Each structure stands twice: as structure tokens, then as C-alpha cells.
Amino acid sequence: DGGITQSPKYLFRKEGQNVTLSCEQNLNHDAMYWYRQDPGQGLRLIYYSQIVNDFQKGDIAEGYSVSREKKESFPLTVTSAQKNPTAFYLCASSPRVNTEAFFGQGTRLTVV
């Protein structure tokens, strides 16, 4: 089936550790995104990528890093510099940047 796969669904890490969230899509979409979701704040854009080997910062990029070495993959690393990393992280893709986005099922990260 075509779609976006995020793994794992739940992730626990100790404070100070870097952690990488996986996002893979087989929709042949050019654009991919990472959003952070906190209660009552909607979705905030962390990073997005329009093509392979290129990505741009979103509204809350500090403490995060990404790579786009393959069209189908867009992993997100939450670094120890992110002051409040506990959140629900959503990956999405779209044929182009301003068309509708298709979302994965999300990863809930808890840092203790």
C-alpha cells in the first residue's frame, strides 16, 4: 500500500540524548515535512524539503536537524539542544509544496 510510515509510534529517551525519528514514503512525492504538535497549539512546522539534498527551516527548527539523502526518506533528529522535546511528531509529504499533504501516523516522543 502507498503511504507514509513513521517509526516508532512511541519513543522514550533520557534527557540529554539525541534521538532520530524515521519517516519513509512510497508515494513518489517531492516535498516532505516535519511538524510538531502540542496540545492547544495546532501543528508547527519544524523543517521541510522540496527536493532531495535540500531542506529549509520551518518556524521552530532550533534543536532539530534533518537530512534528505533519498526522495523517500526524511529522518528528523531531536538533539539535546531542544529544550522541551516531549511532543507528538508528524511527518507528511506532498507532490509539491503547496498542495495537500499526506500524513503519517505520528511518533509520540517522551523525554524523561
Place this chain on the structure above:
Amino acid sequence: AQSVTQLGSHVSVSEGALVLLRCNYSSSVPPYLFWYVQYPNQGLQLLLKYTTGATLVKGINGFEAEFKKSETSFHLTKPSAHMSDAAEYFCAVSEGPGGYNKLIFGAGTRLAVHP
């Protein structure tokens, strides 16, 4: 800059009643507009979208929305609520034809449906 305002973070209706979720946007260019639904601990699913053409857009699960340029609104409606409609709903905007911009989301409206 584009932005989206969803009026009412929580809306409660009775089963069978009209659902109205409000969305206003700001955009300096013709917008593309979207409504998404999210069930607990899941990703977002597209309900409907407006790009160009007919301003009344029909989506899945009996929802529809009307693009009103003069009011900069894109409110979501459903004539008769069902218990399964209880979820969080997000309105989003992006630049229209010729634009090349990311989706901007509103803060969301949580819909509760009571028997």
C-alpha cells in the same frame, strides 16, 4: 504572511445537530484551503480542499465547506452530526497558483458529539 484562525477551540453538538466549525484566513495571494481531521494519537486525514473553481466544496463523511473570498472564510459544515465525527479538526492554507509555499495550520477545533 499567511495565517489561519479557527474560532472556538472546543465545539460541542448533539447527535443529529448541525456541525459548524469556523475558519478565517489571511493571504496576500489566492489561497488553497484545506480541512483535515485527526483522531486521537493518529495522523491527519484530508477531509476536503479548495483550489480553484466552485466555491462550495464537498468532502468525505458528509462534510462540506464554502470559500467566501469577501469574508476570508472557509467554514466547515455537516448537516447532521454523528458520534463518529468526534475528533479534532484543522484548517490550513497555502499559496495558490504560482505560489510555492508550505501549508499553514490553524490551532484546531475539538468537536464533541453528545447522544
